[in-house]
Amino acid sequence: MTSTPRTPPADVLSAAEVADLDAHWRAANYLSVGQIYLMANPLLTEPLAPEHIKPRLLGHWGTSPGLNLVHTHLNRVIKARGLSALCVWGPGHGGPAVLANSWLEGSYSETYPGIGRDAAGMGALFKQFSFPGGVPSHVAPETPGSIHEGGELGYALTHAYGAAFDHPDLVVACVIGDGEAETGPLAASWHSNKFLDPVHDGAVLPILHLNGYKIANPTVLARLPEDELDALLRGYGHDPLHVEGDEPEAVHRALAAALDLALDRIAAVRRAAREDGVTERPRWPLIVLRTPKGWTGPKEVDGLPVEGTWRAHQVPLPGVRDDPDHLRALEAWMRSYRPEELFDPSGRPTAQVLRYVPEGPARLGATPYANGGLLLRDLPLPPLEDHAVPIDRPGTALHEPTRVLGGLLEEVMAATAGRRDFRVVGPDETASNRLDALYEATGKAWQARTLPTDEHLSRDGRVMEVLSEHLCQGWLEGYLLTGRHGLFSSYEAFAHIVDSMVNQHIKWLRTSRRLPWRRPIASLNYLLTSHVWRQDHNGFSHQDPGFVDHVLNKSPEVVRVYLPPDANTLLVTAGHVLASRDYVNVVVAGKQPGFDWLTLDQARAHCARGAGAWEWAGTEDGGREPDVVLACAGDVPTLETLAAASLLRHHLPELAVRVVNVVDMTRLLPHGEHPHGMPDAEYDALFTRDKPVIFAYHGYPWLVHRLAYRRAGHPHLHVRGYKEEGTTTTPFDMVVRNDLDRYRLVMDVIDRVPGLGVRAVALRQAMADVRTRHHDWIREHGTDLPEVADWSWDG
Numbered sequence: 001m002t003s004t005p006r007t008p009p010a011d012v013l014s015a016a017e018v019a020d021l022d023a024h025w026r027a028a029n030y031l032s033v034g035q036i037y038l039m040a041n042p043l044l045t046e047p048l049a050p051e052h053i054k055p056r057l058l059g060h061w062g063t064s065p066g067l068n069l070v071h072t073h074l075n076r077v078i079k080a081r082g083l084s085a086l087c088v089w090g091p092g093h094g095g096p097a098v099l100a101n102s103w104l105e106g107s108y109s110e111t112y113p114g115i116g117r118d119a120a121g122m123g124a125l126f127k128q129f130s131f132p133g134g135v136p137s138h139v140a141p142e143t144p145g146s147i148h149e150g151g152e153l154g155y156a157l158t159h160a161y162g163a164a165f166d167h168p169d170l171v172v173a174c175v176i177g178d179g180e181a182e183t184g185p186l187a188a189s190w191h192s193n194k195f196l197d198p199v200h201d202g203a204v205l206p207i208l209h210l211n212g213y214k215i216a217n218p219t220v221l222a223r224l225p226e227d228e229l230d231a232l233l234r235g236y237g238h239d240p241l242h243v244e245g246d247e248p249e250a251v252h253r254a255l256a257a258a259l260d261l262a263l264d265r266i267a268a269v270r271r272a273a274r275e276d277g278v279t280e281r282p283r284w285p286l287i288v289l290r291t292p293k294g295w296t297g298p299k300e301v302d303g304l305p306v307e308g309t310w311r312a313h314q315v316p317l318p319g320v321r322d323d324p325d326h327l328r329a330l331e332a333w334m335r336s337y338r339p340e341e342l343f344d345p346s347g348r349p350t351a352q353v354l355r356y357v358p359e360g361p362a363r364l365g366a367t368p369y370a371n372g373g374l375l376l377r378d379l380p381l382p383p384l385e386d387h388a389v390p391i392d393r394p395g396t397a398l399h400e401p402t403r404v405l406g407g408l409l410e411e412v413m414a415a416t417a418g419r420r421d422f423r424v425v426g427p428d429e430t431a432s433n434r435l436d437a438l439y440e441a442t443g444k445a446w447q448a449r450t451l452p453t454d455e456h457l458s459r460d461g462r463v464m465e466v467l468s469e470h471l472c473q474g475w476l477e478g479y480l481l482t483g484r485h486g487l488f489s490s491y492e493a494f495a496h497i498v499d500s501m502v503n504q505h506i507k508w509l510r511t512s513r514r515l516p517w518r519r520p521i522a523s524l525n526y527l528l529t530s531h532v533w534r535q536d537h538n539g540f541s542h543q544d545p546g547f548v549d550h551v552l553n554k555s556p557e558v559v560r561v562y563l564p565p566d567a568n569t570l571l572v573t574a575g576h577v578l579a580s581r582d583y584v585n586v587v588v589a590g591k592q593p594g595f596d597w598l599t600l601d602q603a604r605a606h607c608a609r610g611a612g613a614w615e616w617a618g619t620e621d622g623g624r625e626p627d628v629v630l631a632c633a634g635d636v637p638t639l640e641t642l643a644a645a646s647l648l649r650h651h652l653p654e655l656a657v658r659v660v661n662v663v664d665m666t667r668l669l670p671h672g673e674h675p676h677g678m679p680d681a682e683y684d685a686l687f688t689r690d691k692p693v694i695f696a697y698h699g700y701p702w703l704v705h706r707l708a709y710r711r712a713g714h715p716h717l718h719v720r721g722y723k724e725e726g727t728t729t730t731p732f733d734m735v736v737r738n739d740l741d742r743y744r745l746v747m748d749v750i751d752r753v754p755g756l757g758v759r760a761v762a763l764r765q766a767m768a769d770v771r772t773r774h775h776d777w778i779r780e781h782g783t784d785l786p787e788v789a790d791w792s793w794d795g
Helices: 015-037 064-081 095-105 107-111 119-128 156-164 184-195 226-235 248-274 324-335 401-415 436-440 469-481 492-513 547-552 567-579 600-609 635-651 680-687 701-708 731-737 742-752 761-781
Strands: 084-089 170-177 203-210 238-244 284-290 422-426 463-465 485-491 524-529 559-562 584-588 611-613 628-633 657-662 693-697 717-720
Touching (some): 015 248, 064 084, 064 095, 064 203, 064 248, 064 284, 084 156, 095 119, 156 170, 156 184, 156 469, 203 248, 226 238, 226 284, 238 248, 401 422, 401 436, 401 524, 401 567, 422 469, 469 485, 492 524, 492 584, 524 567, 547 584, 559 567, 628 635, 635 657, 635 742, 701 717, 717 742, 731 761, 742 761
Parallel strands (some): 170 203, 422 463, 422 485, 485 524, 628 657, 628 693, 693 717
Antiparallel strands (some): 611 657
């Protein structure tokens, strides 16, 4: 396919059309300035006075005129072409612009009836912005039409692609600020076009807005020569259209022409792929828009240049409440938009301002794609019985839990083939994580060149692999926020790469839950495998279980963490999280062969409790209280705990041992701190108030202490877990190095049960001797001790 012209001919608008578009743009600019500065006198019906000015000026002007320009012109093409459209607003502080446009089109007043589209409503719109009890300066969940919080830069484009996948009629415009374009995640996001299927997916139209500056410095892409920038974007596989200027009429004409040409190009790509069977990867259009930072604002303040410089970034006139010159300059600035032409005496936008505003759900602030719960359908989950592993006796047969889960996911993928609303993402690890059964139902999304040696690549695949956790996270977030379902599978250690992204998604969900108009969306589900205890071959760099700690620091009503100990509990957990809404669920499970402990019915009951005693594993007799509680969370800690229980059963049969397994880590919290938390009476009944508890935990031991520190029995709680002792070694040596092994746990019991130390001194010494023998054995043989490698439950 041939490339489009670099600069399209700017002759698509009449003089009247330019005037109408300019009126809307001026109105949006006026409203943006008003939100930053005013808390009264919104229509300037009287001269501005200090009491009309907010006492704290918070907000960002610099990017707002550019965003208002894009919104104005998107309105025109949406209305003219009948587009289904969504816009992702990437610049970090674009709140004033997007709120202004939502108010102009009426979607804001429909969402918030107390803020009408009149003078009183305009005053309320102004006052609430960055004001106590109001709305933030970023595009946020409170903003109608938004799926992207701009406070942390770098993710706009990956969110846009996530929104476009499997929405074949949708056009997702994505405004990328030139500061944001410097980030690593955004730089990787340009490659998303290699995964966009023009047959089954929507289209993404990136609009790279270059206004030249960040907070205090120039931006890299804005300072590149145009030829170099053009070559860079073409190298990414795009066909750029360049729009540049600071004269409004010329820019209106050029941007209108560029949007028309870009959308014609998108329509041609779709026709070629959907009707003519073209399989060549297309060059998707992209618009490079260069306008001055803070355009139409003050050109100078206190003798220093502002418009077109970094000084326009935030509040160009900072002293308006105290400095009469600044106050006069603000009034002149706002009156330069001629508000009397834009709003009638009651404060309503004039017909000219609204000429190109779409109607109903076609408006960017009212699109159902930005309120994904409106589009969400329940996921067709198969009966778990079809995939459960049979168990005759616990701890005798082994399965790879994630491979068992892969069968369930394959059936879900097959069941959603027609509706296309389920995807699995991961950084090149689907097969490594034993989920390759998925390839029976779908391939791996891929639009680039293929070779005969490739496997499972597919233009319409719904498994998505790219070696960027940022892209996986962003794609899935955009996918979920627009009404679909998914799963993110990752090696445990490298989930940390998206720590800050999951922070933002958790904050988004927490805020959305408080907005009755935001419908619940499918949960963001992580499957963390290839975990710390079975990264013995990769070594220390791959051994980090701390993502759980990170997530459990966040909003309790949103986060959940599950550590299923075997294949059937993983199935039950997966069924639960895939059906859930408005959560971030972290599931940590092994991919290596592990013992099967519970039947499916037992797993269902155990997962419903979240934590419970495994009576078959303990040695409590009748109603007698235990002498010690062996608790565990995670597959390897469960194995070591049960092996320790077996040793105690054999060597100290008189000792009453209770074995407690925890699947849901939030159960350890008090009920008042988390919806899943145990009431004190239930916790005390399970763990006791005064007996020693030896807790073998999958991750960092201090997390368990933090969760349980308010419990009455906390002084008797001793936690073993990962303590940053890792290397390339045998599986069992990993637990020995971190004092989580069965022999160390038996020694802990002897050390902590009153009176047992004297009676069981020989057993303690024998346990220590085995650990020493283990050390020598692995260095000679390279494998674990036979009694460890060949162990099975003998209870």
